[in-house]
Amino acid sequence: MRIAFLNLCHTDPKMVARVANKLTKNPNFDMYIHVDAKQDEKPFKELLEDNPQVYFIQNRQKVYWGGYNAIIATMELLKAAVSSDKKYDYVVALQNLDYPIKSNSQIEQFFTEHKGTEFLRGCKIAKTKDSHYSAKYKIYNDRDKDFYLTNKSKVKKILWDVQNGLKSIKTIWFNGVHKENGEKIELYYGTAQWAITRECAEYMLEFYNTHPKFNNRMKHIKFPDEEYPQTVVHNSRFKTKCIKYDEPEQRWLVNWRNIHYFEFPPEGVVTFVEKDFDKIMALDELFIRKVRSGISDSLLDKIDQLNIKAK
Numbered sequence: 001m002r003i004a005f006l007n008l009c010h011t012d013p014k015m016v017a018r019v020a021n022k023l024t025k026n027p028n029f030d031m032y033i034h035v036d037a038k039q040d041e042k043p044f045k046e047l048l049e050d051n052p053q054v055y056f057i058q059n060r061q062k063v064y065w066g067g068y069n070a071i072i073a074t075m076e077l078l079k080a081a082v083s084s085d086k087k088y089d090y091v092v093a094l095q096n097l098d099y100p101i102k103s104n105s106q107i108e109q110f111f112t113e114h115k116g117t118e119f120l121r122g123c124k125i126a127k128t129k130d131s132h133y134s135a136k137y138k139i140y141n142d143r144d145k146d147f148y149l150t151n152k153s154k155v156k157k158i159l160w161d162v163q164n165g166l167k168s169i170k171t172i173w174f175n176g177v178h179k180e181n182g183e184k185i186e187l188y189y190g191t192a193q194w195a196i197t198r199e200c201a202e203y204m205l206e207f208y209n210t211h212p213k214f215n216n217r218m219k220h221i222k223f224p225d226e227e228y229p230q231t232v233v234h235n236s237r238f239k240t241k242c243i244k245y246d247e248p249e250q251r252w253l254v255n256w257r258n259i260h261y262f263e264f265p266p267e268g269v270v271t272f273v274e275k276d277f278d279k280i281m282a283l284d285e286l287f288i289r290k291v292r293s294g295i296s297d298s299l300l301d302k303i304d305q306l307n308i309k310a311k
Contacts (some may be wrong), residue, residue, distance in 0.1 A: 001112045002028045004081035004088040008073055009044070009096035010036035010063060014293040017047035019099055022304065024053035026104040030088075031055070032080050034073045037062045055080060067143035068219040070192075071228050075208050082201050089115065092195040093229075097271075097290035098260060099300060103307035107286055111195070118200050118242045119258040122190035122230030123249045126176030132251055136222040137176050137187060140167035144219070171220060180213045187221075188230035190256040193289065196229075200238045207232050226253070261285040274298040281306065 005023055009016050020031040030053045035041045037060040048054045057080055061073040074093065081091050090111050100107060125133040142164055176187040196204070208215065218224045239245050243258070250256075254264050261283050263270040269290055272280060277299055280288055291300060 001090070001108050001115075002086055002088045003030075003090045003092060003108070003111060004084070004086075005029065005031045005092045005094055006074070006077040006081060007031060007033045007094045007096070007098075008063070008070065008077065009033060010039050011096060012293050013043040013047055015097060015099075015291065016044055018293075018300070019094070020048055020054050021051060023100060023104065023107075024051055026108060027053075028108065029053065029104065030081075030084075030086065032057065032077050034063075034077050035060060036073075062144070062146075064143045064145070066141065066223045068221075068224050069144045070225045071215075071218065074225065074229075075205065078201055078205055082198065082205060088198055090195055090197060091201045092259075093193055094287070095192060095289065097292060098193065098287045099289075099291045099296075099303070100286060100307075101261075101280055101283065101288050101303055102286050106307075110286060116197060116241060118197060118233060118238050119195040120190065120200075120229060120233050120242055121244050121247065121256045121258055122188035122234050122242075123247050123256065124186055124234070125189045125227075125249065126186035128176065128249060130249065130251070133189060133249070134176070136189070136227065137174055138168065138172050139222065140164045140171050141220050141222045142167075167220075174217075178214050178217055180211055183235070185211075185214060185231060185235050187227055188234045189227055190230040191253050191258060191260070192225040192229075193260040193287070194229060194258045196233070196238075197241075200233060200236075200241075203236060203238065204229065204232050207236075257285070259286045260289050261287070262289040272296055272299055274302065277302050 007016060023029045024031055032055050033044065034057040035044050045056060057076050059076050061069040063069045063073055078091065081088055128134050178185040218228055221227055233239060233242065234245060272288055272291055273296055
């Protein structure tokens with residue numbers, strides 16, 4: 001079972017290196033890394049320069065929270081993995097502060113036992129009556145700019161919101177059903193961490209390369225990394241191969257977890273620490289999100305020690 005892990009990252013080089021070095025102890029596992037173009041890539045590369053199973057993406061994007069550039073970066077990772085002569089069976093999408101809680105042998109066994117299954121859940125939000133979801137595509141979104149990284153006056157921020165509000169005149173009548181190439185493509189929603197087969201990954205790339213109007217529309221969707229992959233897969237023949245499909249609409253990201261466990265209270269995603277060890281090790285999921293160097297180290301040490309014994 002050959003697996004390509006895709007890591008979209010922007011911070012904490014030590015954690016990125018720790019995850020990569022842990023997973024690539026299995027000779028069938030490789031790691032592809034995209035470092036946000038706003039960040040210095042050198043610290044990441046220095047920590048992994050001696051690991052031949054790690055590949056850094058050259059065509060880097062400036063990735064912003066909630067912006068479309070995350071999709072472009074993900075497609076660059078997918079393209080690198082799919083074009084490899086290693087012929088991966090699965091492609092697993094990770095993000096910066098994810099960590100495996102199962103041993104490599106357990107992860108490999110899991111995908112072997114579920115071969116052919118797509119781990120990408122989602123709910124249809126096209127034509128939704130829930131404003132929480134319809135706002136994702138009816139309100140014009142534009143986050144791929146340095147504006148979000150700089151301190152602006154309240155007046156400038158208000159003017160920015162007004163500008164985007166006016167642009168929403170173009171999107172307010174969109175009902176979440178996109179039409180292109182004779183297809184009706186209904187929008188779906190889910191989490192940004194998933195795992196798909198090689199065949200599904202190839203299809204996703206083909207879709208990306210043949211649907212420019214859809215790509216352009218997704219540039220102004222809120223958090224497209226939570227809608228793009230889900231929409232592509234759940235409008236395709238791969239839908240019925242997903243772990244679940246045609247699920248009823250539910251609010252909140254935690255309802256759409258695939259192979260990651262995370263907790264998302266109102267104040268934001270929880271960072272796990274040592275006191276969470278027993279709870280984490282009782283989980284069925286393969287990964288947790290999120291952990292940080294200097295905060296989660298003792299937890300990860302305990303997980304790794306248990307994983308070594310599990311071999």
